[in-house]
Amino acid sequence: MAEKEGNTHVVLFPLPGQGHIVSMLKLAQLLSTAGFHITFVHTERNYRRFLLTSSASHFHVPKFRFRTVPDGFPDDDTRSPLPFLELQESLDTKCRGHYRELLLAAVDEEWPPVTCVVADEVLPLSVEVPDELGIPVMILAPHSACSILTSYSIPELIRGGELPIPEAANMDELLQGVLGLEGIVRRRDMSIRAAKSIEDPFLRFELKMSKNLPRGRALILNTTESIDSLSLRHVRSICPTTYTLGPFHVLLRNIKDESHSASLSEEDRSCIAWLDSKPDKSVVYVSFGSLATMPREAFLEFQQGLLDSGYYFLWVIRPDMVEGGLEESELTASERRCFVKWAPQEEVLAHAAVGCFLTHSGWNSTLESIFAGVPMICWPFFADQLINSRFASEVWKIALDMKDLCGRGHVERMVKEVMSGEIGEELRKSSCEMADMVKKSAEEGGSSYTNFKELVAHIQSLSLPAERGGNVGEGMSVPAQGKSTFLMCST
Incomplete structure (x- = not known):
């Protein structure tokens, strides 16, 4: 077994955005524990x-x-999250050949041939290039199972006339064509709700992205059987070999008792000392992730609503978070607030002083909050965040969904409801129950722990000659470079 482990070489290539990198790097560290x-x-x-x-x-x-490939943009380019199409085209034309060369040159005196590639579902070239070279591919979908189903159901929603959404439609009307989630997903919860025609580039992206799912030898998800039980049966009807290993950061700690940070931004740890000085369950933690931006007016409404709530709040404010930037005078002075550019989020959420998480509902943030047992207020921006917030509020009962609202009155009311009163008690109880289930999943004998061992065995089996049929560089022809028109996310 040790020899097989030593000859196993896995290449992992995430979409070059913070959330995807965090998920993929945690998985990479998990796989390294297998030798x-x-x-x-x-x-x-x-x-x-x-x-x-x-x-x-x-x-x-x-x-x-670590190995690197270019993204095709000048060094001084800000690589704004939009427009996606230009970024995709740059990656596809400027990165594809370098990635091919990296896979072909992966062998040296100390490193064996590539056994398999773990590719990001929403990064097409990470799937296509190894497939062209005859290297087995597994797919990591770094978002929730319910998000996967909503994307996969888009063709059926189009056939049924539910997409694109008509002008002046009731956005709270339930959709009937979402596989396994009928009666849960509203028009408002769809990532492509703004699409006006089937030629909309975001709609086309979702259609193409879902086609990557069945292409791999297996699908890997950063979730648990308990969190996504409603969706996983239907996901497995699409991808029978699906491994749920989540939360990656919890499983990694249980297996190796450590978890290295994957952040691309320096974490400001001064906020931990600030939290240490606050009473238990007295602080609202606010973070809208690494990509989302908001108008200045929305920021000011959030700030005033938080101040009016009367609670302490710790807010992650990236320099590029507010459109047009912020003046120092716009940050209201108060002993009840702490602003940082980036925070050690797992540690913050685990802190006794934190009683609520005002979040964009990115999947990593959602999982970290679930594990910490911290109830949420969800204000999603785009992509899977919209369906994550819906499930957090309506299915898991661990959050209030503030989607599409940001007035100071709404912020104040929801903060008070989550931090105190009957609603807050119910959310906290549900959050603690879900946290307990998630912790058990990642313990030895739990579903995530067991699935990880099965994934390791699956990858080891790919090193066998009968399975691989030869290694790259050993008599295999290399097809001509292809062309993809998938849409990409931000770096």
Whole structure:
């Protein structure tokens, strides 16, 4: 067994955005605990950003290496999250050949041939290139199972006339064509709700992205059987070999008792000392992730609503979060607030002083809040965040969904409801119950722990000659470079 582990080499290539990198890097660290050789592919810019963080100096994992590919943009380009199509085109034309060369040159005196690639579902070239080279591919979908189903159901929604959404339609009307989720998903909860025709680029992206799911030898999800039980049966009808290993960061700690940070931004730990000075369950933690931006007016409404609630709040405010930037005078002085550019989120959510998480409902943030047993107020921006917030409020009963609202009165009311009163007690009880289920999933004998062992065995089996039928570079022809028109997310 040790020899097989030593000859196993896994390449992982995430979409070059913070949320996807976090999920993929945690999975990479998990796979390294099996004794595998791990090659993690960063874009050149993101790797430089990673090296500037203190996390990089503490990242020491055996048989683990980073390799880089260009994203095709000038170094001084801001790589704004929009427009997606231009970024996709740049990655597809400027990165594809470099990625191919990386896979072909992956072998040296100390590193065996590539056993398989773990590809990001929403990064087409990470799937297509190894497939062309005859390298087995597994797919990581770094979002919730309910999000996967809503995307996969788009063709049926189009056939049924439910998409695109008509002008002046009731956005709270339930959709009937979402596989397994009838009676839950509203028009308002769809990531492509703004699409006016089937030629809308975001709608086309969702259609193409879902086609990647069945292409891999297996589908890997950062979730648990307990969280996504409603959706997983239907996901497995699409991808029979599906491994739920979540939450990755919890499973990693249970297996190796450590979890290296994957952040591309330096974490400001001064906020921990600030939290230490506050009573239990007295602080609202606010973070809208690494990509989302908001108008200045929305920021000011959130700030005033938080102040009017009377609770302490810790708010992550990235320099690029508010459109047009913020003046120092617009940050209201108050002993009840703490602003940081980036926070050690897992540690913050685990802190006794935190009583509520005002979040964008990104999947990593949602999982971290679930594990910590912290109820949420959800204000999603785009993509899977819209369906995550719906499930958090209506299915899991661990959050209030404030989707599409940001007036100071709404903010004040929802903060008070979650931090105190009957609604808050019910949400906290449900959050603690779900946290307990998630913790058990990641313990030895739990579903995530068991599924991880099965995934390791599956990957090891791909090293066998009968399964692979030869290794790259050993008499295999290399097809001509292809062309993809998938849409990409931000770096």
